[in-house]
Amino acid sequence: MAVLTFISIRQFEQSIKEEMHRRLDSNRRELSALLTEIENYLFDFGQVKSRDPNLAFGMSLNQKSALRSKLSDWIVDSKLSRLSAFDSTGRLLISYLREGNSVIKSQHSLENADVFIPEAVREELEYKEHVLYRDASRRFGLELITYNRVHNSSGKVVGFLEQSINLSGEYLKDLKERLLVDLVVTDSQLNPVVSTDDQFLQISPGMFTANQEPSAFKIRDLEYFIAPLQVDARAGQFALAAVSSLEGSKITVERLTRLLVSVSGVLIFILAVTLMALSRFVVKPLNELVVAAERVAGGDYAPLKLRRWAPSEIERLSVSFGQMVARINESRAQLQEKVQQLQVANENLKETQAQLVHSAKMVGLGQLVAGIAHELNNPISFVYANIRHLKEHTAKLFDTIKEFSAKAGVKEAQAILSKNEFEYIEADLPKLISSFEEGSQRVKEIVTGLRSFSRSEDQQAHGFDVNEGLKTTLSLISGELKTRINVKTSFGDLPEIQCVSGQINQVFMNILTNAAQAIPGEGEISVATKSKGDFVIVEIADNGEGMSAETQKRIFEPFYTTKPVGEGTGLGLSISYSLIQKHGGKIEVTSKPGKGTKFTISLPVSANV
Ligand SMILES: Nc1ncnc2c1ncn2[C@@H]1O[C@H](COP(=O)(O)OP(=O)(O)OP(=O)(O)O)[C@@H](O)[C@H]1O
Ligand SMILES: [Mg+2]
Incomplete structure (x- = not known):
């Protein structure tokens, strides 16, 4: 914001300078147009008045009083600064001068002092009806003068009429008010001679040289711009310049700077307050929502604890989000x-x-x-x-x-x-x-x-001697066992148990077959029974290949087998498990890969099958 303000002020200053240049340029054009206008006025004036027969008559007879009344009337009604009449030799007869805006003065001292038309003008008037002459002096400023020949009725030159307008004093002041710039007039060496402000009389001639771009100079640390207009004259080149300072604009810029700084301050404050409000009532709740949404997206559907914010769209959003999560939770639970x-x-x-x-x-x-x-x-x-x-x-x-x-x-x-x-x-x-x-x-x-x-x-439960069951089962598979496996038995004193004997035999058969299959070459199977409280415990252990922990976890699953297709259905142990459960018993396994496996079966003496 501060940078923006600074840039705006710089740009504003720049535009003011540009505007100043434009204005001075247009002032210079106006001055040029003004000079042409004045000169045309002088030509017209001279042309009309020089043809007045009374003037020629007065001149030819040297009737000063008649001439005086004529010229004083004319100058009063005109814009002229000076109006003079010369005889045919070019010697001044009558001269009137305007002082201030309206006071007309006769210049007797000049009339008596043998004043002549400048020689060069006089020579030109030999063959020209009228001549333009420009001059500049400290007293008159820039003088625009025209001379006209005055003829009598037979066409003979009987004298000359001179009319001039001075750009000095009051005239310059009027111009300054009109153009709103200071004006400076130089002499033929481009030294300032008259100005609406005396300080500009110090400006060096170099500043007036050409109709250049308005240029800057400083007086007492104040910056001014000058746009000179070159005026060709017989004696050389004069200049009429428009001068303006940036002072006024500087004050405006300062005021504007102060205004901009205070406006920026207020804006920054408002922005800060808005941002805080935005953060408190929009960003924070939105952030919470985003975190919650990410949590939900990450699979955490725990109920949301969203803060309650002032009634707003965001509150509605977070409430609906919370409801949505709750509904998701419900659906997930279902x-x-x-x-x-x-x-x-x-x-x-x-x-x-x-x-x-x-x-x-x-x-x-x-x-x-x-x-x-x-x-x-x-x-x-x-x-x-x-x-x-x-x-x-x-x-x-x-x-x-x-x-x-x-x-x-x-x-x-x-x-x-x-x-x-x-x-x-x-x-x-x-x-x-x-x-x-x-x-x-x-x-x-x-x-x-x-x-x-x-x-x-025969699904009927009846008294069963577990030791007998084991002996029978062993005898059924003893063919295979005899050749490579040594079967060790240790039968304890057991009470008869109530069970479906066929099913319990089936369990023994499954476990003994598995044990035999788990022994790759020669090995040992030990079968032990004992009575423990209301239970009969049967332990069948082998020193076969054992099982991995992974296999151990799954052996009671139906159809789980590690045996090749066609060799095992994976049903033996799952059936055994369900049969033992049906009898209210338990079947457990401990095994170590490479060491062997032990199945422990406990059967209640009086099962309720
Ligand atoms: N004594 C044991 N030693 C090592 N692994 C065993 C033993 N008893 C069971 N297993 C493992 O448990 C798996 C499942 O046994 P289960 O009796 O249920 O099926 P099976 O013997 O593969 O097939 P089926 O009994 O139909 O012939 C076996 O494939 C084997 O990997
Ligand atoms: Mg089996």
Whole structure:
């Protein structure tokens, strides 16, 4: 604002200077026009008056009194400064001078002092009707003079009429008032001789040289501008100059400066107050809104605590923004609720699907196992039942052969017996029969195991010996276990628990199969049971490859498997988990990659299945 004010003042000063130049230039033109006007006036005047017959008559007869009355009348009615009559030799006869504005004086002293028309003018008047003469002096200032020849009726020159107007004294003062500038007149050496203000008589001739651009000079530290007009004259060049100072304008500039400074001060104050108000009531609340909007854009939907501002559009804006955020919050909460519901539904769906798959699998497996067990049960039963008879019958058979051989010829009988390796057969056959017995005993056990396992569709809870369940399950998978895995068991004294045995066996089966699959070569699986309060605890540990923390977190998810496609469905543990839960029990896992895994199952003794 201060800089603006400073620049404005500078520009204003500059324009004032330019304006001054223009004004002085136009003054100079006016002065030039004025000189022409005066000279034309003088020519016209001289032309008209020189033709007056009374004038010629008075001159030719040298009738001074007649001439005097004529000339005094004429000068009074004119603008002339001086009016004179000369005889035919060029000697002054009568001369009237205007002093001040109206006083006309006869110049007797001159009339008696043999004054002549300047010689050069006189010579020119020999062949010219009228002549213009310009002169400048301290007394008369710039004098514009015209001379006219005066003829008598026969055309003879009887005298000369001289009329002049002086640009000095009163005339210059009038001009100053009209043009509002000071005026300076110089002589033919361009030295100032007359001025409307005496101080300008000190101006050096150099300032008047040409019709140049208005130039500046200083008197007593005040700056003035001058526009000189060159006037050609017989004696050389005079100058008529218009002079003006910047003083008036300077005062105006000072006043304007003061005004501008105070206006700027007031404006700065108003601006400051407006800015403060703007900052308090617009920028600050807007800033708060922007910060809040950025917070919301960054995902922070916490309810907004916007300050309350004076009633305004901004307040309305912040209130609506706050409402909008509140509504977003509401919608988000609803959305989150819906998402949670969907997640739960999805989990349930997955579980249901897993269970459907499982029960389908179990139905199929159960039917197969039950069928096989049933088919095997009868033949193995009668094989097993008949082995006792077979034993008895072979013992009897051996006794019979021995009796026969004792009764018959000893030699022949001995030869037949040794030929058919009787002794060897007698020793080996009971062993063979014992191994049949053992084999069929084992097959019977397997069939019993299969039958107990296939009771999984039997959803009725009944008393169950967990140790027996584990033994059966181990016997079902012992084929694989025997070759590469050492199974260590430590069965504690357990009470029977109430459960759906098929389902609990299924859990043992899943965990033992996983354990076996987690051991790449040879390894160990330990199975331990114990009773703890109202619970039966089963621990199944392996020293297989173990699990990463990431896998551990997900093993109970349906369909989560790390096994190649076709080898694992990822259902084993998720089914086990839901079965144990159904029985009111718990299944937990601890594992270390490379070290092994331990599953701990706790089952309530009296589950409410
Ligand atoms: N004893 C264990 N040692 C190491 N990893 C195990 C063990 N038991 C389970 N896992 C991991 O848990 C995953 C899930 O086991 P789950 O029994 O649910 O499915 P699966 O064995 O892969 O497939 P399926 O049981 O249908 O054959 C396995 O793929 C395996 O990565
Ligand atoms: Mg499995």
